[in-house]
Amino acid sequence: MNKSSAVITTLLFLAGIALLGCNNQRPIPKSYPVQGEVTLDGKPMESGEVAFVSVAEGIRDTVKVEGGKFSGEVLAGDRKIEIRSYIAKEGNTKMYGADAEPSYVNIIPKKYNEESEITATVKESDDNSFSFEVTSS
Known part of the structure; x- marks a missing residue:
């Protein structure tokens, strides 16, 4: 085997090893359906x-x-629940003109989102129904 054949063989060998190492993809986790309702001060939460x-x-x-109702798909397991609802903040038109996009403010207290201690377990099944009650104070 001459020098150029040895170099080509070595490069092909290294390329094969590199390709084997590139297939370490994690499997995509399966999502499961969830549904339920959210009340705000005892009434269905309009949006959020x-x-x-x-x-x-x-x-x-x-x-x-x-x-007041939600549905979708999420990953299974123990989950922390964060609930938010936004309303348009008044005053943008005074500062930025009538065509200004409104800014929004979350009306749900932090104890139900950033500081939430609400948890739920999403099962690996089609039976994941939840009911969450929040208050504005």
Whole structure:
């Protein structure tokens, strides 16, 4: 074997090893359906979101709330629940003109989102129904 054949053989060998090492992809986790309702001060929360945050990995799956009800798909496991609802903040038109995009403010207290201690376990099944009650104070 001459020198150029040895170099080519070595390069092909190293390329093969590199390709074997590139297939370490994690499997995509399966999501499961969730559904339920959210009340704000005893009434269905008009609009907002429920975030299911993975306790172990910090992965956030968010589903929309409309008319007090939500549904969507999230990863299974123990989840911290964060609930938010936004309203348009008044005053932008005075500062930025009539065409200004409104800014929004979360009307749900931090104890139900950033500081939430609400938890739920999402099962690896199609039977994941939840009911969350929040208050504005």
